[in-house]
Amino acid sequence: MTAATAPVTAPRSWRVPSAAGPARLLRVELRRSPMLWLLPLLAAAFYVSTYHPAMDNPPFWNIRSAMLQSHTLLVFAPLLAGAGAWAGSRDGRRGLVDLVGVTAMPRWAGQLASWVAATIWAELLYLAGVAVLYGVTADQGAWGGPLWWPVAVGTATVAASCAVGFAAGEWLPGRFTAGLAALVVFLALAGGAFAIQDDATYAQIWPLNVQGPFPSDSYGIFYPYLPDLAIAQVMFLAGLAVAALGALGLPAAAGGRWLRGAAAAVTVAGLAAAGTGTALAGTARLEANGMVIPALHDAASDRPTPYTPVCGRGAVPVCLQPAYRAYLADVTAALGPLVSQLAGLPGAPVRVTQVDVTSVHPAPSNGIGFGPPVIEGRPAVLYLPLSGLTLPGEGNTRAAAFISNLRGQYGLEIVNEFVGLPSITPPGTGATAIGVVVRGGHQAQLVIAGALERVLGLGQQQPGPRLPHGATPAGRGPFSPGGQQLAASKRFAALPEAARHAWLATHLAALRADRVTLSEIP
């Protein structure tokens, strides 16, 4: 057909553009988006970086959802930025900028359609990964429900990565742009990790940061997941994406005067949102259940999640949160002999109850310290935190190793707590010594604690505590081998169980008050 034979059509009258044009443009962009070809690689990266490690961990919603934010985005964000840059630089690489600049649709709208198409594919793959991982987790019988805020941060990061890369590709089209965009995003993520480890105030906004220094198994079970930090991160990432896309509409070629004005307003709004999110993240503080941002905090999040504990049947029952039901036998095996040895004594726990934490305190380099088990109440209850411990099924950890670690780590602390050894953690935390004693005094308490540890076989499993100023590890200093205390400890441990029990029943109150001398110990 030549131009001469082309059918003559009547000139169309002016009409209001319908949504069919943008929808058709989006369909075209969806078909030709380079992101489509990257999907198999992203799926493989998701399997290696997220799914496989997730299956090496027990089925807890908090652990799995944290991986969707920290593990997945570390791989996805640079690749998506690179692919976004590749999509954004398409017209520039092919020398089509002038050609597409004179189409009926504003240039900015065409660019946004290309970005939307790339982002839709990336989001679909990310959400498909979320669906698979959460589906498998639900199938494995995880207690509670999935956490959606880490997924929200993930989707915002996906969109922002595509937007930043796309803008870089539009502004600097070239063969190196895509790779360099990926490299810069990678460096930004690594720099964020460095900043957060350096305790930089605003580094909490780092998109891979789930709940500050909290281990992933320590939140979202006993209390609702605190969304404060996630809200600030979504605000920051959405603002970043909007600012990057808005900046594309600023050049004269992007469209008319009004459109460029709108683009400028959008850019400013995006920058303001990103800045606000960063400023809010700077006010985040560490509390018992997660990171709290006062301006965003909802008091309803502080109410504990109701549950019916699962309890064992021993003389001193061990009660766990139902999410930990699978570990009831292991915890009972680890602590049962210990609490049974103390049973019947004044102030001895009549029950072991799991709690999320007994106390938390920040540590340098974005660290966190959890308090040990505490014995409180009347009748006394041993409150046992399991957060941060390596559970059976986590990596190569087996039940025997978990039992041994739990006895080794908490046994000494429980004994120290029982005989009244003083706390060495910051005042007000309610935490007690972790096999650590303060210099001076407490000689009888040390002797009895050492004897009980000897009887219970806890001595070989000394944990490696962080020593505070002026403290020495038990077994050294005032309790050095060969000393008078060691002899007394051995002597007391060698007593018949009934005699030990009877002496403790009589002297425990005085012992806790540190009013017992070494000569009074049989």
Add this chain to the structure above:
Amino acid sequence: MTAAEVGRPAPELAPGQVGGSAGPGRAGRAGVRLVRLHAASRRVLACLLVLVACAAALRTALHWLPHTGVLSRQIPLIIEAGAAAVIGVTTRSPFGEPERATGRWLPWLRLALPVTLTGAAVGALAAGSASAHLAYGSVGLLRDVAGFTGIALLAAAVLGGALSWIGPIAYLGVTLPALSGGWATPWIWPARPPHDRGAAICAALVFAAGVAVITARGARDSVRE
């Protein structure tokens, strides 16, 4: 260049040399010109500038980074992967089939370019890390850059030169969790200590495979690009 200019001598050649005696001097000049044009078509100068920028970034990072821990490895690895990604992108040819059909020396040029650029990358990054503490040292740097470059070259053969950055970046994304996870496989060589022979062999094999494939076949040509 127009059709009328076809057949005229190149500006570098004297008129008397056209169709005249072919001496070693002329061959040498033609060879130099061929290398120069090949390098220009692959944007080697821009690549070298990026490598210098990577070296500067490494020097800056090493000033701030701790000497131990995962972070001391992560950021240098990212910069090394970036250098390798840029080397991979240089394999893209703007000429495609005509160059392959007429370029007798093309395989040698394709061999020389990535090897030379890899050497330049190692040299630049080593210079950037001089007088600073680089975790795993220069031996680790050589191993990692070579391995990353091998992946970039293999990706160039599969995906095309312009998309070859995907290879090292994706591999890096898988590698970074392995740094703290203590993976033992030598195929994740950045997570292995520098004296690990298996990791060095794996990185060398990947580099050799990448160079061999690029030498023999060149980067994949994309119809669209």
